[in-house]
Amino acid sequence: MHPLIEQARETIGLGWMAAVMTILFMVAYFGWIWYAYNPAHKQMWDEAAMLPFEEGIDL
Amino acid sequence: MSAATAAPGRIVVDYDDDIVRKFFLATVIWGVVGMLVGVIIALQLAWWPANLGLPWTTFGRLRPLHTNAVIFAFAGNICFTGIYHSMQRLLKTRMWSDTLSKIHFWGWQLIIVSAAITYPLGITQSREYAELIWPIDVAVTLIWVVFAINFFGTLAIRKVKHIYVAIWFYMSFVITIAVLHIVNNLAMPATFLRSYPIYSGMTDALVQWWYGHNAVGFFLTTPFLGLMYYYLPKAADRPIYSYRLSIIHFWGLIFLYIWAGPHHLLYSGLPDWAQTLGMVFSIMLLAPSWGGMLNGLLTLKGAWHKLRTDPILKFMVVGVTFYGMSTFEGPMMSIRSVNGLAHFTNWVVGHVHSGALGWNGMLTFAVLYWLLPRLWNREVAYPKMVTQHFWLATIGIVIYTVAMWAAGLMEGLQWRAVNDAGQLANPIFIDIVHRLEPFYWLRLLGGTLYFLGAVMMLINVFKTIRGPERVAAAAPATAPAS
Numbered sequence: 001m002h003p004l005i006e007q008a009r010e011t012i013g014l015g016w017m018a019a020v021m022t023i024l025f026m027v028a029y030f031g032w033i034w035y036a037y038n039p040a041h042k043q044m045w046d047e048a049a050m051l052p053f054e055e056g057i058d059l
Numbered sequence: 060m061s062a063a064t065a066a067p068g069r070i071v072v073d074y075d076d077d078i079v080r081k082f083f084l085a086t087v088i089w090g091v092v093g094m095l096v097g098v099i100i101a102l103q104l105a106w107w108p109a110n111l112g113l114p115w116t117t118f119g120r121l122r123p124l125h126t127n128a129v130i131f132a133f134a135g136n137i138c139f140t141g142i143y144h145s146m147q148r149l150l151k152t153r154m155w156s157d158t159l160s161k162i163h164f165w166g167w168q169l170i171i172v173s174a175a176i177t178y179p180l181g182i183t184q185s186r187e188y189a190e191l192i193w194p195i196d197v198a199v200t201l202i203w204v205v206f207a208i209n210f211f212g213t214l215a216i217r218k219v220k221h222i223y224v225a226i227w228f229y230m231s232f233v234i235t236i237a238v239l240h241i242v243n244n245l246a247m248p249a250t251f252l253r254s255y256p257i258y259s260g261m262t263d264a265l266v267q268w269w270y271g272h273n274a275v276g277f278f279l280t281t282p283f284l285g286l287m288y289y290y291l292p293k294a295a296d297r298p299i300y301s302y303r304l305s306i307i308h309f310w311g312l313i314f315l316y317i318w319a320g321p322h323h324l325l326y327s328g329l330p331d332w333a334q335t336l337g338m339v340f341s342i343m344l345l346a347p348s349w350g351g352m353l354n355g356l357l358t359l360k361g362a363w364h365k366l367r368t369d370p371i372l373k374f375m376v377v378g379v380t381f382y383g384m385s386t387f388e389g390p391m392m393s394i395r396s397v398n399g400l401a402h403f404t405n406w407v408v409g410h411v412h413s414g415a416l417g418w419n420g421m422l423t424f425a426v427l428y429w430l431l432p433r434l435w436n437r438e439v440a441y442p443k444m445v446t447q448h449f450w451l452a453t454i455g456i457v458i459y460t461v462a463m464w465a466a467g468l469m470e471g472l473q474w475r476a477v478n479d480a481g482q483l484a485n486p487i488f489i490d491i492v493h494r495l496e497p498f499y500w501l502r503l504l505g506g507t508l509y510f511l512g513a514v515m516m517l518i519n520v521f522k523t524i525r526g527p528e529r530v531a532a533a534a535p536a537t538a539p540a541s
């Protein structure tokens with residue numbers, strides 16, 4: 001481990017928290033990518049992308 | 060939702076465009092004022108007698124006036140212009156409360172005026188980008204709450220289920236600025252004009268730069284990305300390149316930004332690990348930033364020919380490109396050894412203005428010129444002047460930033476240079492300051508060109524809105540509501 005990260009771990013003494021947070025955020029991140037790129041949602045995104053063009057009054 | 064495209068099923072909403080026109084004019088006027096002060100302080104750095112020998116006009120008092128005017132008045136008002144205009148349309152509803160909109164507008168302008176009065180008088184709490192004294196800070200908080208209630212009230216009564224990505228960016232602006240402003244300004248008032256921060260020492264510095272960097276992130280970046288996601292597709296007449304990329308880079312951006320503040324405190328008393336944390340997060344920030352830039356630029360795929368004739372797209376493309384450049388430069392400057400060279404030099408000022416003039420300024424001009432004929436239902440009075448403004452501004456930015464980069468590198472290298480005996484090669488600090496003079500004159504030239512462009516826009520805007528109304532013959536363009 002990089003000495004600075006080692007030092008960080010010791011300084012805060014809460015290495016387990018850093019580990020849990022890292023895992024949680026990575027799961028959230030990859031889960032989000034999976035959700036976004038899931039083919040089942042493609043139509044939803046395509047419709048969403050058209051929202052700026054669907055106006056009540058055409059300005 | 061999709062029914063709205065079909066002409067018979069169209070929802071007709073009475074949008075409040077009056078508030079949009081107000082914020083629009085405020086942007087144009089404060090922009091010119093803020094940049095004029097920028098030109099004046101640029102002149103003072105090149106030629107000090109321009110401080111007139113009066114306390115009110117010295118550099119130290121005018122500099123915060125410049126930064127606050129361009130950030131909170133110019134950039135702030137364009138964000139509000141774009142938000143009030145686009146969110147009503149994206150959500151297909153009028154703003155929740157016209158009264159709150161008006162309180163927001165007048166309250167915000169009053170705050171700006173109070174800043175313009177207190178700074179030259181030397182009344183400040185000396186926190187960069189948060190110089191306002193505590194009574195005005197309280198006013199900012201109240202006005203921001205008014206804005207937030209109206210914003211979320213409008214979201215609550217929306218007629219469209221999906222919240223378009225631009226609005227997510229606006230939302231991060233509304234929420235994060237509230238948190239940043241309150242936490243950074245927590246202080247104990249002593250008198251009406253003076254207060255003491257509740258933080259001290261290193262904690263104070265860390266809170267200040269957590270605020271400072273996220274002001275860049277959530278005042279000068281996320282709302283502007285929101286503007287890009289609405290107005291770039293509108294101006295290019297094609298949907299955003301990848302909607303999925305937009306929502307991924309949104310969460311990536313806001314998650315990473317919050318941690319990057321310590322890159323302003325490298326080699327300081329901040330614990331080493333916290334500095335490293337800030338540096339690592341800043342470098343990672345390159346990814347979502349470039350995700351946004353590429354999404355903007357690739358939207359023009361297949362429409363690049365439009366750039367040749369459409370000055371609005373020109374402004375947008377240059378703006379988004381500068382966004383990419385400054386978010387590449389920023390992560391590089393966050394690397395400890397690079398920061399050791401850049402910190403305290405004019406390189407930082409160059410970086411700031413490549414983001415501020417390039418990204419914020421150019422995107423603002425694009426949105427203003429796009430809105431101008433639509434908000435007032437008039438033809439732009441001097442269409443050619445728009446293109447001339449574009450070239451003046453572009454050349455101005457290039458001169459400004461190149462001069463500052465060169466000055467910064469020169470300073471940084473000369474400060475650290477040692478001779479064979481290991482002594483400083485340039486032991487007399489003022490010698491190096493003198494060598495900066497030609498670069499300061501160049502910056503003044505670039506800044507003046509940029510400022511003149513903004514003046515041309517001001518003239519164009521006022522000429523246009525005094526001109527004759529468009530006759531409703533061509534497209535079935537309905538007259539703007541109210």
Ligand code: HEM
Pocket residue numbers: 094095097098100101102104122125126129130133134407408411412415416419420502503506507509510
């Ligand atoms: C006509 C255009 C402009 C000119 C001539 C100009 C000039 C200047 C000058 C001379 C300084 C002081 C630099 C120093 O202390 O060494 C400065 C600082 C600054 N300006 Fe501008 N400026 C202009 C436009 C803008 C705009 C449009 C923005 C933002 C949207 C902006 C944001 C800032 C910021 C944030 C700083 C503080 C930088 C720092 O602390 O490192 N400026 N400007």
Ligand code: HEM
Pocket residue numbers: 187271275279280319322323341342344345348382385386387388389390391392393398401402403407410411414415418419
């Ligand atoms: C990934 C994005 C970015 C990163 C990692 C980044 C990083 C940095 C770094 C390392 C500094 C120098 C700190 C110092 O040594 O004093 C800095 C200063 C600054 N940057 Fe950026 N930057 C980014 C994007 C931007 C953008 C887009 C803007 C403007 C729109 C901007 C505005 C500023 C300002 C105003 C300062 C000067 C702060 C001060 O000292 O007063 N940055 N940035």
